[in-house]
Amino acid sequence: MEELVDSKTTDSDLIMQITVLREQLIEHVNHVFKAVSSRTTIPILTGIKLVASKEGIELTGSDSDVTIQSFIPNKENDIENTSIHVPGSIVLPARFFADIVRKLPSDPVSIEVDSRLMIRITSGASEFNLNGLDAEEYPHLPTIWEEQSFNIRTDVLKHLIRQTVFAVSTSETRPVLTGVNWSIQNGKLKCVATDSHRLAMRTIDIGTNEQLDEHSVIIPGKSLNYLAKIFDDIGSESVQIIVTDNQILFKANNLQFYSRLLEGNYPNTDGLIPQETKTEVVLDTKIFLQAIDRASLLAREEKNNVVKLKTIDNKSLEILSQSTEIGRVHENVDAQEISGEEVRISFSAKYMMDALRQIDSDDIKVSFTGAMRPFLIRPNEEQDILMLILPVRTN
Amino acid sequence: MEELVDSKTTDSDLIMQITVLREQLIEHVNHVFKAVSSRTTIPILTGIKLVASKEGIELTGSDSDVTIQSFIPNKENDIENTSIHVPGSIVLPARFFADIVRKLPSDPVSIEVDSRLMIRITSGASEFNLNGLDAEEYPHLPTIWEEQSFNIRTDVLKHLIRQTVFAVSTSETRPVLTGVNWSIQNGKLKCVATDSHRLAMRTIDIGTNEQLDEHSVIIPGKSLNYLAKIFDDIGSESVQIIVTDNQILFKANNLQFYSRLLEGNYPNTDGLIPQETKTEVVLDTKIFLQAIDRASLLAREEKNNVVKLKTIDNKSLEILSQSTEIGRVHENVDAQEISGEEVRISFSAKYMMDALRQIDSDDIKVSFTGAMRPFLIRPNEEQDILMLILPVRTN
Numbered sequence: 001m002e003e004l005v006d007s008k009t010t011d012s013d014l015i016m017q018i019t020v021l022r023e024q025l026i027e028h029v030n031h032v033f034k035a036v037s038s039r040t041t042i043p044i045l046t047g048i049k050l051v052a053s054k055e056g057i058e059l060t061g062s063d064s065d066v067t068i069q070s071f072i073p074n075k076e077n078d079i080e081n082t083s084i085h086v087p088g089s090i091v092l093p094a095r096f097f098a099d100i101v102r103k104l105p106s107d108p109v110s111i112e113v114d115s116r117l118m119i120r121i122t123s124g125a126s127e128f129n130l131n132g133l134d135a136e137e138y139p140h141l142p143t144i145w146e147e148q149s150f151n152i153r154t155d156v157l158k159h160l161i162r163q164t165v166f167a168v169s170t171s172e173t174r175p176v177l178t179g180v181n182w183s184i185q186n187g188k189l190k191c192v193a194t195d196s197h198r199l200a201m202r203t204i205d206i207g208t209n210e211q212l213d214e215h216s217v218i219i220p221g222k223s224l225n226y227l228a229k230i231f232d233d234i235g236s237e238s239v240q241i242i243v244t245d246n247q248i249l250f251k252a253n254n255l256q257f258y259s260r261l262l263e264g265n266y267p268n269t270d271g272l273i274p275q276e277t278k279t280e281v282v283l284d285t286k287i288f289l290q291a292i293d294r295a296s297l298l299a300r301e302e303k304n305n306v307v308k309l310k311t312i313d314n315k316s317l318e319i320l321s322q323s324t325e326i327g328r329v330h331e332n333v334d335a336q337e338i339s340g341e342e343v344r345i346s347f348s349a350k351y352m353m354d355a356l357r358q359i360d361s362d363d364i365k366v367s368f369t370g371a372m373r374p375f376l377i378r379p380n381e382e383q384d385i386l387m388l389i390l391p392v393r394t395n
Numbered sequence: 396m397e398e399l400v401d402s403k404t405t406d407s408d409l410i411m412q413i414t415v416l417r418e419q420l421i422e423h424v425n426h427v428f429k430a431v432s433s434r435t436t437i438p439i440l441t442g443i444k445l446v447a448s449k450e451g452i453e454l455t456g457s458d459s460d461v462t463i464q465s466f467i468p469n470k471e472n473d474i475e476n477t478s479i480h481v482p483g484s485i486v487l488p489a490r491f492f493a494d495i496v497r498k499l500p501s502d503p504v505s506i507e508v509d510s511r512l513m514i515r516i517t518s519g520a521s522e523f524n525l526n527g528l529d530a531e532e533y534p535h536l537p538t539i540w541e542e543q544s545f546n547i548r549t550d551v552l553k554h555l556i557r558q559t560v561f562a563v564s565t566s567e568t569r570p571v572l573t574g575v576n577w578s579i580q581n582g583k584l585k586c587v588a589t590d591s592h593r594l595a596m597r598t599i600d601i602g603t604n605e606q607l608d609e610h611s612v613i614i615p616g617k618s619l620n621y622l623a624k625i626f627d628d629i630g631s632e633s634v635q636i637i638v639t640d641n642q643i644l645f646k647a648n649n650l651q652f653y654s655r656l657l658e659g660n661y662p663n664t665d666g667l668i669p670q671e672t673k674t675e676v677v678l679d680t681k682i683f684l685q686a687i688d689r690a691s692l693l694a695r696e697e698k699n700n701v702v703k704l705k706t707i708d709n710k711s712l713e714i715l716s717q718s719t720e721i722g723r724v725h726e727n728v729d730a731q732e733i734s735g736e737e738v739r740i741s742f743s744a745k746y747m748m749d750a751l752r753q754i755d756s757d758d759i760k761v762s763f764t765g766a767m768r769p770f771l772i773r774p775n776e777e778q779d780i781l782m783l784i785l786p787v788r789t790n
Contacts, residue, residue, distance in 0.1 A: 091719055105689075128723075224451050291500075325526070327513075327514075331521050
């Protein structure tokens with residue numbers, strides 16, 4: 001083990017030297033590590049970029065679609081997070097660095113880099129020596145002008161994502177459908193996702209900002225899933241959102257989340273939504289969801305996972321599903337209200353459960369316009385969430 | 396949905412009719428479902444056998460190696476669990492039955508079977524119709540005589556399993572090594588597992604039972620892992636264990652767990668354990684484990700996951716590992732006590748961590764007899780647990 005002595009860096013050739021509190025390092029490395037993919041074709045993106053300046057430490061992780069940047073300020077709430085002895089930058093092997101920082105024994109953590117890009121991390125009686133990469137080779141972030149920006153409460157953003165992203169297409173045949181369409185008009189943000197068998201739409205007020213142009217962008221579903229996960233961890237009340245032609249940036253606390261936008265035109269989905277209704281059913285969301293869930297236990301065995309639904313005497317719903325091999329299920333759900341024509345319709349139990357799980361309201365209203373027309377599911381008293389499902393033809 | 400009316404069973408041809416409380420049914424079905432494998436080649440074993448008698452309901456699940464039987468008594472702690480209107484038996488499709496009972500809406504759950512083996516399960520407004528199989532075709536359990544039995548406290552049994560089963564072989568080249576050898580002699584139970592690179596041994600007192608013969612059996616590691624999981628769920632204080640030539644039975648509360656035994660002779664492992672010691676090191680278990688864990692972060696990249704260890708001045712241990720591509724780690728661990736010769740040895744970090752994680756004692760004693768001889772890890776003050784690891788030759 002004598003080689004350790006030989007390889008020790010000498011102060012004279014250090015291109016970076018910092019100390020940082022372990023908990024801070026763990027938290028911020030975890031944030032940016034979420035963007036790093038082990039399957040990247042660009043070798044330097046398997047790393048995390050660390051830039052130490054007079055103000056603190058900036059960490060960046062990216063899979064080239066999503067880039068996350070997290071900043072550890074030198075001082076925060078009177079706590080000295082970092083001390084920068086020699087400012088500089090380096091790219092560290094992401095997976096090892098993330099594993100290592102989680103397991104470091106004690107504070108402070110010292111990170112030194114010499115001119116050969118050898119990194120030395122020490123903490124207590126542990127010493128790690130890692131080969132680094134040149135930070136100059138790390139891709140640059142897009143420059144984004146902050147004028148086109150608006151703010152959303154973090155909890156509203158998380159709901160907004162959850163209530164739409166589940167409906168994006170997982171098939172690459174129409175790439176724009178793998179994203180969620182965000183359009184801004186007249187102080188409102190409308191988010192739409194569809195895989196062409198079902199659709200989810202959520203609208204929110206973002207206030208009037210005179211400088212904010214009309215925009216319609218398509219955000220990859222994958223990016224939004226990442227984003228929702230990240231915002232579970234950071235305790236920020238609101239998020240600043242900046243939209244450009246090919247990038248969207250979400251900023252909160254010391255975190256910046258960049259996502260590439262999808263190119264192409266999103267289909268106009270307004271025409272899909274039926275304007276007239278032949279039957280309206282008001283139901284307890286949870287009871288209906290549980291009945292569909294049970295009915296789908298056998299439907300799952302058949303390829304299409306289809307259940308049949310029918311209104312009974314304008315009082316209740318009958319739900320039936322069957323699998324030739326296993327058997328069949330029959331459910332009866334009392335409705336709070338049924339008005340209009342009798343309905344007999346078949347649909348995917350999965351799509352129905354996906355939709356119902358995103359609706360937080362106790363009661364829902366389901367609006368039918370015939371057995372072969374798309375039908376709508378909405379919270380009973382709200383208009384800002386809308387789920388649409390295309391029925392399935394059965395015998 | 397008119398077909399529901401036609402298929403309804405009439406009372407006259409019912410071969411079984413019971414009602415049972417939902418929570419009881421869920422709990423007991425979950426127990427026996429653990430033994431059911433979806434990959435079985437014997438179709439009837441994809442089912443759960445249900446036998447309703449005057450005393451209650453007996454459920455059985457099996458993958459032919461492991462069989463679990465769980466009994467719901469009619470009455471327990473003044474609660475009426477079941478009522479048996481028509482005693483009888485049936486085999487239900489296990490996965491669906493388990494899924495269904497978990498999701499049933501309310502009590503009581505009614506199960507009816509007609510002479511065509513059609514099962515009708517109703518609960519609240521839910522009705523399931525499933526195709527059953529003839530219980531007569533379900534394999535019979537082995538007959539086991541209770542004379543050769545002893546008792547172990549449940550928590551001791553769980554420790555015993557955990558502390559040995561991790562060391563069984565995962566390769567089928569020597570099938571006996573995929574099991575744990577249990578040998579009973581002079582009121583002691585000795586459990587040994589080895590994959591020929593490391594070994595784990597645990598001995599406990601089972602008291603003197605004059606009727607208990609000497610026994611040496613090999614229990615499949617897979618069965619013991621199942622068993623440990625099941626005993627996490629049932630709240631029994633002690634387990635009765637009955638050993639025969641080709642089966643072992645664990646009985647507790649209303650549960651019976653049968654496992655096939657492995658055929659063949661278990662190798663004599665006593666000769667592997669060094670009787671003399673050249674170096675003894677006493678260490679804090681947790682600090683040593685964490686240092687090995689960090690060292691292994693890079694060692695994992697190389698195929699063999701090897702770390703090097705060396706004693707320094709009879710005071711501390713140095714641990715080193717390296718990966719050509721990534722870099723290297725260097726750890727220093729203060730020892731509580733080191734006596735004897737200097738040691739330089741290399742071993743699998745994984746084996747060391749596996750062993751250390753099974754030792755609940757705060758301090759361990761590691762005994763070396765040279766760089767190429769197996770070494771021992773034991774709790775510092777106990778003799779009833781012993782872990783052995785073979786070193787690895789390195790440069």
